[in-house]
Amino acid sequence: SSQEEAIKQKDVLATEVSSLRGELQQVRDERDRQLYQVQTLSYELEKVKESRKHFSTELDSLTLKANDMEEKCSLKDNQIKALEEQLATAEKKLQVSNISAYETRTEYKGQQKFVNELQRRLADAEYILIEEERLRKKLHNTILELKGNIRVFCRVRPLLADESCSTEGKIFSHPTSMETSGRAIDLAQNGQKHSFTFDKVFTPEASQEEVFVEISQLVQSALDVCIFAYGQTGSGKTYTMMGRPGHLEEKGLIPRSLEQIFQTKQSQQPQGWKYEMIRDLISTTTRMENGTPGKQYTIKHDANGNTQVFDLTVVDVHSAKEVAFLLNQPANSR
Numbered sequence: 161s162s163q164e165e166a167i168k169q170k171d172v173l174a175t176e177v178s179s180l181r182g183e184l185q186q187v188r189d190e191r192d193r194q195l196y197q198v199q200t201l202s203y204e205l206e207k208v209k210e211s212r213k214h215f216s217t218e219l220d221s222l223t224l225k226a227n228d229m230e231e232k233c234s235l236k237d238n239q240i241k242a243l244e245e246q247l248a249t250a251e252k253k254l255q256v257s258n259i260s261a262y263e264t265r266t267e268y269k270g271q272q273k274f275v276n277e278l279q280r281r282l283a284d285a286e287y288i289l290i291e292e293e294r295l296r297k298k299l300h301n302t303i304l305e306l307k308g309n310i311r312v313f314c315r316v317r318p319l320l321a322d323e324s325c326s327t328e329g330k331i332f333s334h335p336t337s338m339e340t341s342g343r344a345i346d347l348a349q350n351g352q353k354h355s356f357t358f359d360k361v362f363t364p365e366a367s368q369e370e371v372f373v374e375i376s377q378l379v380q381s382a383l384d385v386c387i388f389a390y391g392q393t394g395s396g397k398t399y400t401m402m403g404r405p406g407h408l409e410e411k412g413l414i415p416r417s418l419e420q421i422f423q424t425k426q427s428q429q430p431q432g433w434k435y436e437m438i439r440d441l442i443s444t445t446t447r448m449e450n451g452t453p454g455k456q457y458t459i460k461h462d463a464n465g466n467t468q469v470f471d472l473t474v475v476d477v478h479s480a481k482e483v484a485f486l487l488n489q490p491a492n493s494r
């Protein structure tokens with residue numbers, strides 16, 4: 161029985177051993193599986209570590225980028241704020257400008273009305289002025305006609321430096337009677353007295369200006385005027401007509417008349433008058449548009465016997481408002 165028991169025990173033990181072997185095998189298998197898993201996990205861990213490294217680098221760079229972006233964003237924010245402020249100011253200004261533009265427009269309309277009214281009044285005034293000017297011209301010419309179309313003036317020049325005073329005393333005197341005052345001259349020759357009367361007598365003291373004032377009225381009627389200087393040689397014709405070259409104060413009737421004509425041309429321009437002055441330096445003959453010779457006024461002849469001509473020639477009267485003169489001043493000798 162002990163043998164049986166031993167056999168039984170042996171069987172139990174054998175079963176136990178085989179079960180333990182099975183368990184051992186299972187544990188071994190489990191261990192192998194676990195080992196494999198550990199290997200796989202450590203491989204994965206390695207991979208994870210690697211990718212973590214990579215991600216951390218990327219994270220660093222992204223963090224840097226994010227910081228940079230944040231900085232830029234805050235900068236942009238500031239800029240946006242500043243721009244918003246500017247926009248607000250600009251909007252305010254725009255509002256003010258809109259108001260002032262409206263006011264300006266209203267004011268402009270008012271001004272335009274006023275200008276239109278002034279232009280209308282100006283046109284009226286210009287019309288009246290032109291009419292008045294026409295009347296003035298007519299009256300002026302009538303007065304000149306009444307004074308006489310031909311007037312004779314006498315000018316006595318002073319003694320020149322190389323001329324001596326007559327031993328017999330003065331050879332001329334001016335009568336002082338009321339009706340001949342300023343118009344008469346008495347000459348004494350061989351004890352005889354000769355009296356002459358003119359429209360005006362200029363004494364030796366008379367300046368170029370005084371002589372010009374007397375004829376200046378005629379220049380207004382320049383279309384019909386002829387100024388003629390007559391007298392013996394050395395009596396002062398050239399001086400009276402041309403003046404002394406280089407001495408402005410002593411310029412004669414011709415330069416003064418031309419100045420007056422040009423001044424009138426200027427001053428009458430605003431009233432619609434148009435004068436055309438032609439200075440022809442080549443032409444020696446002057447003709448009206450219809451072919452007839454124009455009026456010619458010989459002004460000067462010099463001491464050498466050569467004649468210099470200064471022509472004031474009426475070429476044409478185009479219309480009441482357009483008058484053309486030909487001012488021909490050849491320095492050539494004839």
Ligand SMILES: Nc1ncnc2c1ncn2[C@@H]1O[C@H](COP(=O)(O)OP(=O)(O)OP(=O)(O)O)[C@@H](O)[C@H]1O
Pocket residue numbers: 316317318320364391392393394395396397398399400404461462463
């Ligand atoms: N009123 C005056 N005041 C001062 N000097 C004068 C006056 N008139 C003439 N003279 C002088 O007398 C001189 C002779 O005058 P001017 O040459 O004008 O005479 P003229 O009549 O033209 O003579 P001619 O017929 O010989 O050319 C000139 O020296 C001129 O400057």
